[in-house]
Amino acid sequence: MNPAAMGRSPATRLGLWLAGLALGGVLWVAAYSHLGEFADAVIGVFGLSRRTPLGEAVHFFFYDTPKVLLLLTGIVFVIGVVQTFFSPERTRALLSGRREGLGNVLAASLGIVTPFCSCSAVPLFIGFLSAGVPLGVTFSFLISAPMVNEVALVLLFGMFGWQVAGLYLGMGLLVAIVAGLVIGRLKMERYLEDWVQQILSGQMAQAVGEQLSWLERLQVGAAHVREIVGKVWPYVLAGIGLGAGIHGYVPEDFMAAFMGRDVWWAVPAAVLLGVPMYTNAAGIIPIVEALIGKGAALGTVLAFMMAVFALSAPEMIIMRKALKPTLIATFAAVVATGILLVGYVFNWLL
Amino acid sequence: MHNIKVLGTGCANCRATVALIEAVAREKGVAITLEKVESLPEIMRHGVMSTPGVVIDGRVVHAGGVPARSKVEGWL
Numbered sequence: 001m002n003p004a005a006m007g008r009s010p011a012t013r014l015g016l017w018l019a020g021l022a023l024g025g026v027l028w029v030a031a032y033s034h035l036g037e038f039a040d041a042v043i044g045v046f047g048l049s050r051r052t053p054l055g056e057a058v059h060f061f062f063y064d065t066p067k068v069l070l071l072l073t074g075i076v077f078v079i080g081v082v083q084t085f086f087s088p089e090r091t092r093a094l095l096s097g098r099r100e101g102l103g104n105v106l107a108a109s110l111g112i113v114t115p116f117c118s119c120s121a122v123p124l125f126i127g128f129l130s131a132g133v134p135l136g137v138t139f140s141f142l143i144s145a146p147m148v149n150e151v152a153l154v155l156l157f158g159m160f161g162w163q164v165a166g167l168y169l170g171m172g173l174l175v176a177i178v179a180g181l182v183i184g185r186l187k188m189e190r191y192l193e194d195w196v197q198q199i200l201s202g203q204m205a206q207a208v209g210e211q212l213s214w215l216e217r218l219q220v221g222a223a224h225v226r227e228i229v230g231k232v233w234p235y236v237l238a239g240i241g242l243g244a245g246i247h248g249y250v251p252e253d254f255m256a257a258f259m260g261r262d263v264w265w266a267v268p269a270a271v272l273l274g275v276p277m278y279t280n281a282a283g284i285i286p287i288v289e290a291l292i293g294k295g296a297a298l299g300t301v302l303a304f305m306m307a308v309f310a311l312s313a314p315e316m317i318i319m320r321k322a323l324k325p326t327l328i329a330t331f332a333a334v335v336a337t338g339i340l341l342v343g344y345v346f347n348w349l350l
Numbered sequence: 351m352h353n354i355k356v357l358g359t360g361c362a363n364c365r366a367t368v369a370l371i372e373a374v375a376r377e378k379g380v381a382i383t384l385e386k387v388e389s390l391p392e393i394m395r396h397g398v399m400s401t402p403g404v405v406i407d408g409r410v411v412h413a414g415g416v417p418a419r420s421k422v423e424g425w426l
Contacts, residue, residue, distance in 0.1 A: 115400070117363075117401075120399065122359075127398075322390070
């Protein structure tokens with residue numbers, strides 16, 4: 001925080017924030033609408049032409065990097081502010097006592113806007129259950145929260161347009177809702193670890209969320225940008241760099257042979273490949289774009305992304321502290337089946 | 351003398367929170383006992399759902415993310 005602002009009243013500081021945001025917004029729009037000119041100018045400076053592989057790769061890099069970073073900064077800020085309205089405590093209160101069905105839909109949707117970190121997956125899980133959120137509804141939330149995340153949606157929107165981002169959003173929610181419903185139907189409460197069952201049978205303190213002012217919400221948004229963009233930008237650069245190389249040099253339809261829509265085993269292979277990977281959306285999507293550009297099927301690639309986010313091995317190891325192996329295995333099997341179906345349906349439809 | 355507990359299962363944010371509270375306490379010359387709670391049943395007993403959480407003298411004052419410095423200064 002800058003020392004000059006410390007002495008000012010909250011109202012003045014909020015005013016300064018809003019003025020800064022308005023200015024930032026104008027600059028953002030101005031920059032975003034000149035991306036093509038910028039990339040053209042850069043290859044012009046290097047004396048390259050887009051007709052050569054090198055020129056095409058460099059253009060790709062200097063077009064996509066500012067575009068993705070701009071989108072990321074803007075959306076992460078907005079989501080950061082929105083998230084202050086959906087603390088885990090608030091979400092839990094909204095879900096508490098909901099019946100299955102509608103509860104699963106609500107839980108999966110709230111998974112998008114509730115701040116979530118896999119390091120607190122277990123406390124969140126138990127916190128939900130202890131407040132009377134059914135097991136299946138809790139799972140809908142836990143599947144949706146990492147999978148349908150804002151970084152993935154921003155990048156899909158930036159690189160493939162709103163249709164693909166919308167499809168990913170819809171399919172991600174569908175997998176989370178249906179998987180939660182199935183797990184709820186299987187009545188697996190006894191496969192929670194004993195210490196969890198003990199906590200659930202007793203009384204647990206229910207911490208309440210804090211009230212924030214608008215100034216604090218904006219500060220949280222800015223902190224969210226610093227945290228997320230600060231963490232993912234090297235991956236964005238690396239991902240786009242790799243994507244640019246593939247874009248310029250790998251022959252057209254190279255990927256079609258083993259990631260194309262006619263290869264029936266490509267979807268399960270993509271899901272299996274996604275499990276041990278634990279990466280953030282930013283690193284993966286530029287590569288994904290380049291793969292699709294060279295003939296990989298969209299359904300296969302989306303299935304791969306969903307598996308990376310929703311079925312990551314490190315997260316399952318964390319959840320193992322609270323769930324017995326049978327429940328973990330059921331969770332993995334149900335979610336994997338859902339993702340496989342999404343992959344096949346996409347490849348078949350598109 | 352305040353008894354402060356930081357609840358969290360060893361993530362980077364939890365370590366940052368411990369370090370921040372130590373630094374602020376040292377700066378202000380406030381005597382505290384700082385304890386890091388990593389056991390999940392213990393964390394759950396406080397009803398905290400997002401880590402790191404901060405408990406001062408048995409009361410949860412913060413949950414989810416590293417607290418702002420000004421907030422920590424307010425507690426001490």
